[in-house]
Each structure stands twice: as C-alpha cells, then as structure tokens.
Amino acid sequence: MKPREPRDLFPGALEMMILRTLKRHPLHGYALVQHIKRTSDDLLQIEEGSLYPALQRLLKAELVKAEWGISSTNRRVRTYKLTAAGAKHLVHEVSQFKRMLEGISRVLARGES
Amino acid sequence: MNWLKQLFLRRRLYGDLSQEIAAHLEEKIDELVQSGMSRSTAVATARRAFGNMTLIEEEGREVWQWPTIESVLADLRFGVRMLRRNPAFSLTAILILAVGIGANTAVFSVVNSILLKPLPYADHERLMMVRNGGDRDAKTPMSYPEFLGWLDQKQIFESVGAYTFGSVDLTNPGEPQHVDIIRASAELLPMLGAPLHLGRGFTTKEELRAGPPAAIISDSFWRTRFQGDPSAIGRTLTLNDTLFTIVGVLQPDFHFATDPNLILPLRLDAESAAPRFNFLKVVGKLRSGITLPQARSAVATAVTQVNERASSAGGASVSIVPLQEVLVGDSRPLLVALLGTVAFVLLIACANMANLLLARAAARHKEMAIRISLGAARTRLVRQVLTESLILSVLGGALGLVMARWGVGLLVTMLGDRLPQGSDIRLDGYALAVTATLSIFTGLLFGLAPAVQGGRRNLADRLKTGGRLSAGLLNPQRMRNVLMVGEIAFSLVLLAGAGLLLRSFVRLAHVDKGFDPDHVLTMHIAVSPDKYAEPTREIHYLNQIAENMSRVPGVESAGFITNLPFSGDAMSGDFLMQGVTLDPATVVAASKQFVVGDYFTAMHMPLIRGRFLNAADTNRSRPVVVVDQGFVRQYVPREDPIGKYIDVGWGKRGWSEIVGVVGEAREFAMTADPMPTIYSPLAQKPELLEFLAFNLAVRTRLDPLSQIRVISGQIHQLDATQIVSNARTMDDLIDSKLASRRDPLWLFGTFSGMALFLAAVGMYGVLSCYVLQRRSEIATRIALGAQNADILGLVLGHAVKLVMAGLAVGVAVSFALTRVLSSLLFGVQPTDLPTFLGVSALLAVLALVACGIPALRATRMDPLTILRNE
Numbered sequence: 001m002k003p004r005e006p007r008d009l010f011p012g013a014l015e016m017m018i019l020r021t022l023k024r025h026p027l028h029g030y031a032l033v034q035h036i037k038r039t040s041d042d043l044l045q046i047e048e049g050s051l052y053p054a055l056q057r058l059l060k061a062e063l064v065k066a067e068w069g070i071s072s073t074n075r076r077v078r079t080y081k082l083t084a085a086g087a088k089h090l091v092h093e094v095s096q097f098k099r100m101l102e103g104i105s106r107v108l109a110r111g112e113s
Numbered sequence: 114m115n116w117l118k119q120l121f122l123r124r125r126l127y128g129d130l131s132q133e134i135a136a137h138l139e140e141k142i143d144e145l146v147q148s149g150m151s152r153s154t155a156v157a158t159a160r161r162a163f164g165n166m167t168l169i170e171e172e173g174r175e176v177w178q179w180p181t182i183e184s185v186l187a188d189l190r191f192g193v194r195m196l197r198r199n200p201a202f203s204l205t206a207i208l209i210l211a212v213g214i215g216a217n218t219a220v221f222s223v224v225n226s227i228l229l230k231p232l233p234y235a236d237h238e239r240l241m242m243v244r245n246g247g248d249r250d251a252k253t254p255m256s257y258p259e260f261l262g263w264l265d266q267k268q269i270f271e272s273v274g275a276y277t278f279g280s281v282d283l284t285n286p287g288e289p290q291h292v293d294i295i296r297a298s299a300e301l302l303p304m305l306g307a308p309l310h311l312g313r314g315f316t317t318k319e320e321l322r323a324g325p326p327a328a329i330i331s332d333s334f335w336r337t338r339f340q341g342d343p344s345a346i347g348r349t350l351t352l353n354d355t356l357f358t359i360v361g362v363l364q365p366d367f368h369f370a371t372d373p374n375l376i377l378p379l380r381l382d383a384e385s386a387a388p389r390f391n392f393l394k395v396v397g398k399l400r401s402g403i404t405l406p407q408a409r410s411a412v413a414t415a416v417t418q419v420n421e422r423a424s425s426a427g428g429a430s431v432s433i434v435p436l437q438e439v440l441v442g443d444s445r446p447l448l449v450a451l452l453g454t455v456a457f458v459l460l461i462a463c464a465n466m467a468n469l470l471l472a473r474a475a476a477r478h479k480e481m482a483i484r485i486s487l488g489a490a491r492t493r494l495v496r497q498v499l500t501e502s503l504i505l506s507v508l509g510g511a512l513g514l515v516m517a518r519w520g521v522g523l524l525v526t527m528l529g530d531r532l533p534q535g536s537d538i539r540l541d542g543y544a545l546a547v548t549a550t551l552s553i554f555t556g557l558l559f560g561l562a563p564a565v566q567g568g569r570r571n572l573a574d575r576l577k578t579g580g581r582l583s584a585g586l587l588n589p590q591r592m593r594n595v596l597m598v599g600e601i602a603f604s605l606v607l608l609a610g611a612g613l614l615l616r617s618f619v620r621l622a623h624v625d626k627g628f629d630p631d632h633v634l635t636m637h638i639a640v641s642p643d644k645y646a647e648p649t650r651e652i653h654y655l656n657q658i659a660e661n662m663s664r665v666p667g668v669e670s671a672g673f674i675t676n677l678p679f680s681g682d683a684m685s686g687d688f689l690m691q692g693v694t695l696d697p698a699t700v701v702a703a704s705k706q707f708v709v710g711d712y713f714t715a716m717h718m719p720l721i722r723g724r725f726l727n728a729a730d731t732n733r734s735r736p737v738v739v740v741d742q743g744f745v746r747q748y749v750p751r752e753d754p755i756g757k758y759i760d761v762g763w764g765k766r767g768w769s770e771i772v773g774v775v776g777e778a779r780e781f782a783m784t785a786d787p788m789p790t791i792y793s794p795l796a797q798k799p800e801l802l803e804f805l806a807f808n809l810a811v812r813t814r815l816d817p818l819s820q821i822r823v824i825s826g827q828i829h830q831l832d833a834t835q836i837v838s839n840a841r842t843m844d845d846l847i848d849s850k851l852a853s854r855r856d857p858l859w860l861f862g863t864f865s866g867m868a869l870f871l872a873a874v875g876m877y878g879v880l881s882c883y884v885l886q887r888r889s890e891i892a893t894r895i896a897l898g899a900q901n902a903d904i905l906g907l908v909l910g911h912a913v914k915l916v917m918a919g920l921a922v923g924v925a926v927s928f929a930l931t932r933v934l935s936s937l938l939f940g941v942q943p944t945d946l947p948t949f950l951g952v953s954a955l956l957a958v959l960a961l962v963a964c965g966i967p968a969l970r971a972t973r974m975d976p977l978t979i980l981r982n983e
Contacts, residue, residue: 029133030140047164048141052134056126056176066129075140078133 014046014054015063016097019082019090022064028077029055055080063089130173138163185500192501199473203505205874206469210509210556212867213462214548215516220455221544222517223524224448227532232437233368235306236398240436241408243273243395245687245702253685253702254391257381260298262419263395269411270397274301275379277392280806282639282836283375285351287338291637291838294375302329302376304398305369310335312346312361319360320378327378328357332365334374352377354641390763390804391686391702396436408433444532446936447857453933454610454864457603459548461868464596464603465875466556470502471593472882499557506553517545527856590886594915597879601919601956602926604865604872608952609927611858611865613934613941616948618858620940622851627741627778627787628678629717630843634817634824635677636809637839644832648799649732652709655795655807656728658828659710665823667815672712673795673807676704677843678778679850680808685788691758691768693749703744704788705761707795707805713739713775715812716843723755723773730794736769737794743777744789761793764801769793810843817842869959876963880912884971892976901972908971912964920953 021027021035033048058064063086071077082090138159145155160166196203231237243263245253255263260275276297283290299315307314310332319327328350330338339345349356357377379393399408409432416431481494521540525532532538638658645651655673662671676683687701713725721742730737738759745754758768777787795802813820825837884891891904931943941948 028136030137033137048137048162049134049164049166049169052130052137052169053172053176056130056173060176068129073140075136077136077140078129 012093014050015058016090016093018051018054018058018080019063019086019093022080022082023087023090026079026081028071028079030077031071032080058086061089062086126177127174131170134163134166134170188497188500189504191497192504195501196504202469202473206466206505206556207509207512209462209465209469209871210506210553211512211516212871213459213466214510214513214545215520216455216864216867217459217548218513218517218541218545219520219524220448220451221548222521222541223528223532223538224452225541225544226538227441227444228448232440233366234436235304236401237437238435239271239399239401240305241397241399241405241433242436242439243397243412243431243433245391245431253687255393255395256391256423256686257379257393258383258423259391259419260393260395261383262423263397263415264300266411266415266419267400269400269403269408269415271400272300272304273395273397274298274304275393275395276301277379277394278373280637281352281375281377282838283350283352284354284836286348289836291836292375293373294377295369295373296377296379298379301396304396307367307369308364310362310364311343312359314361315378320380321382322380323382324378324380326355326357326380327360328352329361329363329376330359331363331372331374331376332367335362350375353639354643390684390801392684392804397433405433405435444528446933447528450610450934450937451857451860453930454607454861457607458864458868458871459551461600461603461871461875463551464600465871465878468593468596468600468875468878470556471596472878502556503553506549506556510549510553513549514545524860527860590883593879593882597876597915598919598922600872600875601916601960602923604868605920605923605952605956606927606930607861607865607868608956609923609931609949610934611861612948612952613931613938613943613945614858614861616941616945617937617939618851618854621854624779624940626678626847627718627776630847632813632815632817633716633843634811634813634820635839635841635843635846636821636825636837638673638807638809638828639836639838640807641834642803644834648802651802652796652799654831655709657831658809661827661831662809662811662824665811665813665820665827667813667820668824669812669814670711670715671809671811672708672710672715673809674712675707675805675807677808677810677846678716679843679847683788686762688762688791689760690748691760693752693757701748702788703740704790705763706790706792707798707801708792709795709807712810713792715810716778717812718778719776721774721776723771725773725775726792726794731796732799734797736767736797737772738769739773739775739792740771741775741777741787741790741792743787744791745774747789759791761791761798764798769797808839869956872956873959873963876912876916876960877966879915880908880964880967881970883911884908884967888971888974888979891971892974892979895972895974896976896980904972905968908968909961909964912960912968916957916960916964920956923956924949924953 017036018032021032021039027035029051033046033051036044036046036051055064055066058080059066063083064080065083066078066080069077069079071079138156141159141162142152142155145158146152150158163169232240234240243255245255245259254277255275257275260273263270264273266273274297276295278293279296280291280293283292297315299317299320302309302314309329312329314329315327316324318324330345330350335341335345339348345359345362347358349358351357352375363376399405403411412431412433419431484494518540521538525538638655640651640654645654659671659673662668683704684706685702685704688703688705689701708726710728711725713720723739726737726739738761740754740759749757754771754774757771759771760766760768775792778790779787795805811817811820811824821840825840828835828837891907894904894907927949928944935943
C-alpha cells in the first residue's frame with residue numbers, strides 16, 4: 001500500500017483531524033473537507049479526494065461508522081460518526097502528537113539559540 | 114469485522130465508496146455553479162480539487178484488500194479466462210490428468226488393501242499356514258490326526274487352529290437357505306483375536322463329535338435373521354436337520370477367508386476322523402521370538418514324528434508360509450500386473466500432458482515475448498503459467514478423485530473372486546496424494562519450460578521468428594519427439610500385455626475339459642443325516658434317485674459325484690500303491706472322488722482302458738477304483754495300470770483294484786494341470802458318507818434348465834422333504850469360473866484402450882506441431898513444384914522414424930516385462946510372436962492415421978498465404 005497523503009502532512013495527521021472534527025458532530029465527506037479547509041484557514045494543502053482513503057482506513061479500524069442519510073441541503077449523503085473506540089484513539093493520538101510537537105519545538109528552539 | 118464477512122461485504126463497500134465520491138463531486142459542482150461558474154468549468158474545477166479520482170477510489174478499495182491474495186485471485190481469474198478461451202485444450206488436459214490420477218488411485222487402493230496392509234488379526238506376523246508339501250510341491254491340506262500332531266508341537270507353535278469350508282441347508286428359523294459355513298477348531302477364533310460381539314467362543318467339548326452342537330453367527334447374519342436381537346444367544350438353528358445352539362455373535366468388522374455367515378465347530382475326534390483324509394487348512398501361530406527360518410527347520414525335524422503319529426504316508430515335507438501370502442494367493446500377480454498397467458497409463462498421461470503444454474507454449478511464444486517487451490517481469494509470467502497449470506491440475510485432480518471412487522467399486526466387481534475374499538477395500542488417500550502430486554508436478558514442469566526459456570532469449574529474435582525456436586538442449590521439437598517415442602513404446606507394452614492375456618483367455622475357453630458340459634444339469638443334494646442315519650440306506654436312496662432319473666423324458670443318464678469339475682471344491686490326500694516303487698521324492702497325492710450311478714456317461718468322459726464303475730460294484734463285491742490318465746502318467750507311466758492295487762487311504766484300510774482309466778477332467782484351477790484323480794464307488798466306502806456331500810449331474814436331450822422342475826419333482830417323489838439346491842447347467846458353472854478371468858481382461862483392455870487413445874492424441878499433436886514449425890519450408894517446396902507425394906513423404910518420413918523407434922523400444926521393454934505376466938498366462942509364451950506382431954501392426958496403423966491427418970493437411974497448404982505471412 002503506497003501512502004498517498006499530501007507530502008506536507010505526516011502519516012496519521014489527516015486521520016487525527018478527521019476524528020477531531022467528527023468528535024464535535026457527525027458530518028458527511030464533503031462537509032468534512034470543507035470544515036477542515038475552513039478551520040485551517042486554507043493553510044493545509046489537502047486534495048479533497050485524499051480524505052476518502054483515510055475515511056476507509058478509519059472505517060476498517062472501526063474508529064468511525066458511516067450511515068447513508070439525507071443532508072440539510074436535501075442530498076443523499078453518507079454521514080460519518082465517531083465510535084467510542086474512535087474517541088479513545090483520538091485522545092491517545094492527540095497526546096502523542098502534542099509530545100512529538102513538544103519534542104520537535106525544543107529541538108528547533110535549541111537550534112535557534 | 115472478520116475477513117470472511119469483509120469478502121462478502123466488499124462489493125457493497127466498493128459501491129458505497131463510488132457513490133460517495135460521486136455525491137461529493139456533485140455537491141462541489143452545485144456549489145461552484147451557485148457561486149456563478151459555468152457548469153463545464155465547475156466540473157473541471159471540482160475534479161481538479163478532488164485529485165486523481167480513479168487512483169483515490171482504488172486506494173480506498175485497497176484498504177479492504179489483502180494484496181497478495183487479491184493479485185493471486187486476479188491471476189486465477191485470468192487463468193480461467195485463458196482456459197475457457199481454449200476449451201479443447203483445457204478439457205483434454207483435465208481428462209488426461211483425471212484418467213491418470215483416477216486409474217492409479219483406484220488400482221493402488223485395491224493393491225494396498227490387499228497386498229500391503231497387514232492382516233487385521235492379532236499378532237498377524239506370527240500367523241503361518243501349515244500345509245503338506247515342500248516348497249516346490251503342490252500344497253495339500255492336512256488330516257485331522259496331522260492337525261492334532263501339530264497342535265502338540267508347543268515348542269514351535271503357541272497355538273494351532275484348523276478350518277475347512279463347507280455349506281449346510283438352513284431350514285429354521287426363516288426362509289430355507291443354502292449357507293456357506295466355516296468349520297473351525299475351538300482355538301482358531303481366539304488365535305486370530307476374533308472379537309465376539311456377544312456370547313462366547315467354542316468350548317473343547319463342543320469341538321468333539323459327541324459334544325453339544327454349537328454355532329457362532331456373523332454380525333450380518335445376526336442382523337438379518339434375528340434383527341440384531343441379543344436374545345439370539347441360546348436360540349437354535351436347524352442345519353441339515355440338526356439343531357445347533359447359537360453361542361456367539363462375531364464383531365461386524367471381522368473378516369476371514371470367505372466371510373461366512375456361520376462358523377461351526379469341527380465336531381471331530383481322533384477316533385472318528387479318518388487318517389489321510391486331508392481336508393483341513395491349518396494355521397499356526399509361532400511362539401513369540403521364533404524367526405521364520407528357525408520355525409522352518411523346527412518343522413522339518415518334527416515332520417517325521419507328527420506323520421508317524423498321524424499314520425500318514427505322504428507329506429514327506431511340510432511347509433509353513435505367512436498367512437497373508439497364502440490369503441493373497443494368486444491375486445498377487447494379477448494385482449501387480451494391473452498396477453504396472455496403470456503406472457504405464459500414468460506415464461503416457463504425463464507424456465501427453467507435457468506434449469500438450471509444450472504445444473501450447475509454442476503457440477504462446479509470441480504472446481510471452483510481447484508481454485516481456487511491454488515490461489512484464491519474468492516472475493510475473495512464471496506465476497501466470499504456474500497458475501494456469503495449477504487450475505488444470507486441481508480440476509483434473511478433482512475429477513480424478515471422482516473417477517477413483519467409482520473405479521475402486523468397479524475394480525472390486527470386475528476382479529470379483531480373483532481377490533481374496535473378506536478383504537476390506539477402501540479408497541486410499543495416500544495413493545491419491547502421490548498420483549495427484551506426480552501429475553501436477555509434470556504439469557508444472559512442462560508448463561514452466563516456456564516461461565523459463567522465455568527470458569533467456571533475445572526478444573527481438575523471438576518476435577521476428579514468430580515464436581519458432583532454433584536448436585537447443587531444451588529444444589521443444591526434440592522433447593516432443595522423445596515424448597512421442599515414449600508414448601508409442603509404453604502403449605506397445607500395454608497392448609502386448611493385454612494381447613497376451615486375451616490369447617490366454619481364448620486358449621483357456623477352448624481348452625479340452627475332458628468332458629462335455631453341453632446339456633448337463635447339476636444340482637446339490639444334501640441328504641438329511643437323521644433320516645438316513647444308516648449309510649446303506651443313504652446309498653440306496655442316492656442310487657434310487659440316479660435310477661429314477663431315467664424315467665424323466667429326455668434324460669439320457671445321471672450320476673452323483675462328490676466334487677463337480679470347475680466347482681472349485683476338491684478333496685485330496687495321499688494313498689498307497691502295491692507293486693509300484695515310486696521315487697521317494699515324489700509327493701504322493703491325488704484328488705479323491707466318490708461316485709454313485711452313471712456319472713461318467715452323464716458327463717461324456719472318455720473311457721481310455723478297462724471299464725467304468727457300475728451298479729455291480731457294491732459293498733459285497735471286490736473293492737475297485739477307476740483312475741484318470743493324469744494318475745497313470747504320474748504314478749504308473751511304464752506299466753499297465755489295470756490290475757494294480759491302491760489303498761485310497763480314507764475310511765477302512767484295504768486294497769482296491771484299478772479296473773479302468775478315464776480321461777482327465779479339469780477340476781479346480783483351470784490353468785494348472787488337473788490333479789491325478791482316483792474315483793471310488795461310494796457303495797464300497799459307506800463309512801465315509803458322513804463327510805461327503807453330493808452333486809447330481811444329469812445329461813438331457815432337452816434344454817437342461819427347462820428340466821429342473823421335472824427332475825426335482827422326480828426326487829421329491831422319493832422324499833418330499835429333500836432339499837435340492839444350486840441347480841445350474843454345467844456350462845453355467847464353467848462360465849462363472851471363466852468370468853473371473855474374463856472380467857480382469859476388460860480392465861486390461863480398457864486401460865490399453867485409454868493408453869492407445871492418449872498415444873494417438875499425442876502423435877497427432879506432435880505431427881501437427883512438426884508441420885506448423887516447418888510450414889514455411891513446406892510452402893517453399895510446394896511453391897517450387899513439390900508434389901503431394903513429396904510433402905506426404907517428408908512429413909510421414911519424420912513420423913515413421915519416430916514410430917519405428919517407439920515400436921523398437923516398446924518391444925524391448927515388453928520382452929523384459931511380460932515375464933511378470935507368465936503366471937497369468939495359459940498356453941501362451943510371454944514372448945508370443947503373433948501377439949507382438951499383431952499389436953505392433955495395430956499400433957502402426959493407428960500411428961499412420963494419427964500422423965496422416967496433419968500430413969494431409971500439409972499438402973493442402975496454400976504456399977502464397979503462408980510465405981506472405983512469414
């Protein structure tokens with residue numbers, strides 16, 4: 001399996017953002033992309049499509065579940081919802097990420113001085 | 114989610130994903146259009162923002178896949194598609210594999226169950242058959258006193274059991290029935306470790322003549338006659354008008370010899386059993402720790418002592434042979450021959466398979482070359498070819514399994530009484546595995562050759578030559594030639610074997626039987642021992658039956674004999690002769706028959722010298738016997754046998770004068786020379802009556818079967834309760850014996866036919882390839898003015914070389930191998946010239962036809978089209 005995430009994201013970043021977004025409320029694919037783009041103030045270069053393989057991985061790991069339904073704009077959409085396992089995984093990932101960021105920041109800070 | 118569920122859900126998952134992506138794009142497009150973009154620009158923008166849709170969708174799917182399996186599945190799908198596109202090739206390959214695997218598995222299963230599997234008895238390796246006669250002599254059974262003598266040899270045998278086959282008329286309970294029985298000594302069943310399902314074995318008291326009559330019944334008899342009721346123990350059976358109490362029921366999985374329904378005790382004792390009445394089969398279990406050679410020398414030393422006590426004159430030597438060898442008996446050469454036959458069929462099948470795959474590989478050379486030049490990895494091609502071979506193999510193997518299951522049943526029916534009875538024959542998984550592996554391996558080996566070769570050569574060359582290969586070590590044309598020679602050679606071996614057996618059978622069917630079976634009706638007549646307890650009364654009764662037959666319209670003559678020719682029953686033993694000195698090394702043994710009425714005339718047996726036995730030979734006249742020509746040849750070759758005296762050895766001692774010599778009647782084994790025979794008048798041996806059973810032979814002018822009613826009616830006029838069984842014509846009896854030789858012939862014929870067919874297909878294939886590879890040469894020749902005859906000569910000349918080589922190799926191999934058959938042959942040498950000439954000619958004609966078609970096709974080639982295409 002070749003990783004197809006955009007190069008400016010580290011592996012797992014997209015998944016983490018998806019989980020975090022879904023934690024607030026369930027969304028369908030399109031809304032999810034728009035939300036991530038909007039919240040990141042378009043700083044992240046994300047191909048809209050790249051979201052879907054990530055969603056499939058999350059589905060397979062049973063961190064999210066999906067259901068077909070009708071959206072507020074009256075479209076037939078597939079809405080993703082965080083599972084309990086997903087919530088737990090998110091907490092774990094976020095703390096891992098924070099520690100990593102912390103580490104990287106320290107190294108970067110040391111280099112500056 | 115478990116993987117299985119995933120597999121089934123996958124289609125839906127994939128559907129969800131594409132729908133979702135489509136919905137995403139639509140939403141985006143709608144939004145862009147609403148913001149004022151034109152629809153076509155919106156579509157393009159939305160797609161650009163989304164990224165590579167196909168790739169993303171594929172990636173989304175891959176999440177759910179197990180990559181190696183998935184690509185193997187894809188290979189499989191492709192392989193199946195390739196095979197379906199070429200159904201003639203695929204079906205041929207699958208059939209060839211199935212025949213090879215099926216036939217071999219079936220035959221090996223039978224061989225394994227009979228020749229290799231140990232006997233299912235306790236300490237089977239210590240069980241020995243003890244028989245009169247040295248290693249090279251004809252073996253004869255033992256007399257009761259001899260059996261008792263060996264029973265005492267405790268330093269050799271831990272225990273000794275004896276048995277004999279027989280039949281009785283069962284009249285109660287249930288339908289009257291003629292049943293086969295075994296009479297066994299008390300020790301036999303415990304020695305074999307025969308487990309009883311219910312009840313007990315025989316006691317020593319029951320073994321005695323005066324003891325209480327007891328019976329052990331088989332499981333199937335118990336279930337059919339007593340519905341498996343345990344209270345059967347203690348109930349009685351009426352056998353030949355005597356009440357026998359059931360004391361035991363055998364376990365269902367116990368088999369011995371003929372698988373009889375009933376086992377009765379011997380009911381003999383030293384006083385009543387005649388010495389020299391050799392009718393017991395004796396099985397001894399060696400003491401543990403004694404080796405076979407040790408036991409043999411111990412037996413050789415003990416013989417004199419045992420014989421003296423048993424007052425037997427012959428049997429100067431006694432042999433012991435492992436029971437398994439004896440029970441397998443003459444089925445061994447037959448099974449070995451059959452195994453050899455199917456092994457050759459498998460070889461031919463493999464050669465054919467190889468041929469097919471080579472031809473196919475040649476046809477696909479261009480395809481392979483193109484794929485390599487397009488960048489396919491060699492491993493990828495190898496995997497593809499392997500997958501295809503594997504699909505063929507698995508399908509062929511599965512069909513082979515079906516054929517094997519069916520084949521085992523067919524073999525058992527066809528071989529019938531040539532197999533030891535009571536053997537447990539099952540499909541053998543091991544055999545299946547071996548043959549399947551072998552044929553699959555062949556498939557892989559030859560299937561791989563083109564792929565492996567493929568990478569080795571210069572691609573451009575291969576594309577240019579259109580797939581033809583130049584000479585090399587693995588030159589496919591040379592390989593094909595070798596395979597074709599092999600196929601012809603193997604087919605010749607099989608045909609030669611089948612031909613020899615066929616000729617033997619024809620000889621056998623026309624052998625001089627020593628009597629005329631036509632228009633003779635035979636039946637078994639068991640006389641009630643209670644009603645005719647007095648021997649003279651019974652003899653009178655039998656005489657009356659024979660005489661009364663003359664009142665039946667159409668009947669010419671009638672008489673009783675103890676053992677009918679071809680019935681498979683025989684009684685033999687030693688005897689004494691007066692005034693003739695025999696070579697001390699000669700085994701003195703003869704078949705002994707007892708006659709009532711005009712048996713010889715009824716059977717149309719030729720009188721060579723002297724006279725037949727007749728009604729005047731009674732208890733009060735001087736004792737006489739008639740011997741057959743074989744007897745004269747063996748024991749009185751240089752003197753006039755008439756007037757010589759012999760002591761038949763059974764019953765009261767005393768000399769009987771030889772008054773006549775009759776022709777030899779084939780008696781037991783059709784292939785072997787008949788045993789020297791002594792015919793005695795029953796009237797002069799009344800004391801033997803209780804040991805003998807009689808068969809009536811009636812010669813009629815009318816159709817014998819239409820006479821059964823009248824003839825049994827005539828018997829019932831004398832005694833309305835008389836049981837008449839086994840009424841059949843003599844022709845019928847002989848035919849049933851011939852059938853056991855005829856049926857295996859069908860098998861050999863079928864296998865040879867298969868081989869022949871495979872070889873023909875192979876030859877056709879090789880020649881077709883030859884023509885295909887040489888098409889430009891042939892086209893050039895035609896263009897330059899070669900006549901049809903020249904082209905035919907070119908192609909057939911190549912074929913003739915291969916066929917001649919194949920025939921030569923085949924004849925050489927056959928000469929070496931048909932010797933194995935010699936014990937199955939009758940009146941034909943293993944190197945019989947007419948047979949070899951005949952099968953070679955047959956094969957040559959077939960080869961001509963198989964090779965002629967491609968050769969003819971070569972002459973019809975259109976040189977222009979071919980040369981232009983090259």
